[in-house]
Amino acid sequence: MHTLLKNGKIISHDNQLIDVSIWLKDGKIHAIGEAFDDDIFDHPIDQIIDVKGQLITPGLVDVHVHFREPGFTYKETIKTGSQAAARGGFTTVCAMPNLDPVPDTVEKFKKVQEIIARDSVVKTLQYAPITEKLRSEVLVDQLELKKAGAFAFTNDGVGVQTAGTMYLAMKEAAKNKMPIVAHTEDESLLFGGVMHAGKRSKELGLPGIISATESSQIARDVILAEETGVHYHVCHVSTKESVRVIRDAKKAGIHVTAEVCPHHLILVDEDIPKDHGYWKMNPPLRATDDQQALIEGLLDGTIDCISTDHAPHGKEEKCCSFRQAPFGIVGSEYAFQLIYTYFVKSGIFTLEQVINWMAIKPAELFNISKTGRLEIGAPADLAIFDLDTAYTVDDQHFLSKAVNTPFVGRTLYGDTQYTFVDGKLVWQKAIEDGK
Known part of the structure; x- marks a missing residue:
């Protein structure tokens, strides 16, 4: 499976947001760059996701x-x-x-x-x-x-x-x-x-x-x-x-x-x-x-x-x-x-x-392999967050069976848009919204 995440942002070591595209290949992070020319790909891309300036972590x-x-x-x-x-x-x-x-x-x-x-x-x-x-x-x-x-x-x-x-x-x-x-x-x-x-x-x-x-x-x-x-x-x-x-x-x-x-x-x-x-x-x-x-x-x-x-x-x-x-x-x-x-x-x-x-x-x-890192060769375990749009914590949309929290109704930022595990998309906000 080949996935291209384009037009995203990552946080640098000096706490700056920088433009980035990330190529996921066979469950790993294959390449990281600001953008990729079409001739770099050695295999047709199965899915291209325009992250639209959102944070990739x-x-x-x-x-x-x-x-x-x-x-x-x-x-x-x-x-x-x-x-x-x-x-x-x-x-x-x-x-x-x-x-x-x-x-x-x-x-x-x-x-x-x-x-x-x-x-x-x-x-x-x-x-x-x-x-x-x-x-x-x-x-x-x-x-x-x-x-x-x-x-x-x-x-x-x-x-x-x-x-x-x-x-x-x-x-x-x-x-x-x-x-x-x-x-x-x-x-x-x-x-x-x-x-x-x-x-x-x-x-x-x-x-x-x-x-x-x-x-x-x-x-x-x-x-x-x-x-x-x-x-x-x-x-x-x-x-x-x-x-x-x-x-x-x-x-x-x-x-x-x-x-x-x-x-x-x-x-x-x-x-x-x-x-x-x-x-x-x-x-x-x-x-x-x-x-x-x-x-x-x-x-x-x-x-x-x-x-x-x-x-x-x-x-x-x-x-x-x-x-x-x-x-x-x-x-x-x-x-x-x-x-x-x-x-x-x-x-x-x-x-x-x-x-x-x-x-x-x-x-x-806890020495959990290469988990928790954005680097070439690491597992393609990634999350993408929308830092700019407010949303309300709504227990009607919880995926957990349980709703026991006093935070329901709070207005928050940073809602999760996508989650990938070993390059596989396991969560997508648009699906929750019925889009």
């Missing part, structure tokens, strides 16, 4: 999604989750193992991979759990799961509660040259909390979650990571204390990396208008000073990348009080758009920085 990489299959397919499936990712410009995603059954053996893990191979429209890399059934203290067979294709090890959704279990898991992962990816949450400090402990939780009469629930476990884990030499990655950082611990750990030379989610960068607990489950997420929306620490952490390199933590749930589950609703917010279909609208257009982040945090850096952190 490497396909986005999301190291934190929940696809819910097997076990919870009323919330999401690998097919619908991957379609939602493609809609957002993501070409590689990493799926969490809080499934039913938990893929804690090679046999169960391979069954998930079979569904991915059959149904996913983007590159989906599957995590394996740290412990059997997530909540046990029994470690999985890491080596065999690595051989089966596990991306990394995590118990995302719950924190590893005992230091001894985490130490042994890290020690084994270091030996196997595999990352440990941690949802950090000390359950002994939860005290039944459902949202951030602060003024707003008191106003709503809801039990709060203190910041130390997250940061204390990160502090424990970075010491264990130093002891074992493992690559330790922190999921969805949300507090200023967590940022401080991670910054200090990096200064000490510990191999720790971290991610942050768009909702924690944009929203705070004071934004929660009422007791409604769409605002309930884990970690919760924090205070303004936490939000500022997260932004500063991205800018100074303490936080390495942006992920979505796309966490779909059934509508009836979320349309209720914080007390009954499950934690989670969907994010695959508009994450880039949120960051571009709220941070690039306002001058807080550059477009070059955002592409680095959402494509280049996550691929580098």
Whole structure:
């Protein structure tokens, strides 16, 4: 398959938009230039797409999604989750193992991979759990799961509660040259909390979650990571204390990396208008000073990348009080758009920085082949965004099965126009619009 993308723009290393055309051939980026003469092509072009001055980026990489299959397919499936990712410009995603059954053996893990191979429209890399059934203290067979294709090890959704279990898991992962990816949450400090402990939780009469629930476990884990030499990655950082611990750990030379989610960068607990489950997420929306620490952490390199933590749930589950609703917010279909609208257009982040945090850096952190790069010979994983036209987040057009997000109705820029995976067109805006 030969595809020519003409009249596009890419971001340069000095944050300038430059004119570009890109030739995709046999699933790879074959040539990049301002324009191509007809006599350069050694094969008839199968499709020519006039990008009309829109932004072409490497396909986005999301190291934190929940696809819910097997076990919870009323919330999401690998097919619908991957379609939602493609809609957002993501070409590689990493799926969490809080499934039913938990893929804690090679046999169960391979069954998930079979569904991915059959149904996913983007590159989906599957995590394996740290412990059997997530909540046990029994470690999985890491080596065999690595051989089966596990991306990394995590118990995302719950924190590893005992230091001894985490130490042994890290020690084994270091030996196997595999990352440990941690949802950090000390359950002994939860005290039944459902949202951030602060003024707003008191106003709503809801039990709060203190910041130390997250940061204390990160502090424990970075010491264990130093002891074992493992690559330790922190999921969805949300507090200023967590940022401080991670910054200090990096200064000490510990191999720790971290991610942050768009909702924690944009929203705070004071934004929660009422007791409604769409605002309930884990970690919760924090205070303004936490939000500022997260932004500063991205800018100074303490936080390495942006992920979505796309966490779909059934509508009836979320349309209720914080007390009954499950934690989670969907994010695959508009994450880039949120960051571009709220941070690039306002001058807080550059477009070059955002592409680095959402494509280049996550691929580098986890050594995901040549994904996340626009270069000749790399996989033709690309996204094309319209930076100039406003659109409204409309849950009637979501490809995800779930709509649990408070961002519905927001006006954003940067809507995805095309997404290519290995040169294959897997999302096209015109099709959504019925054109």
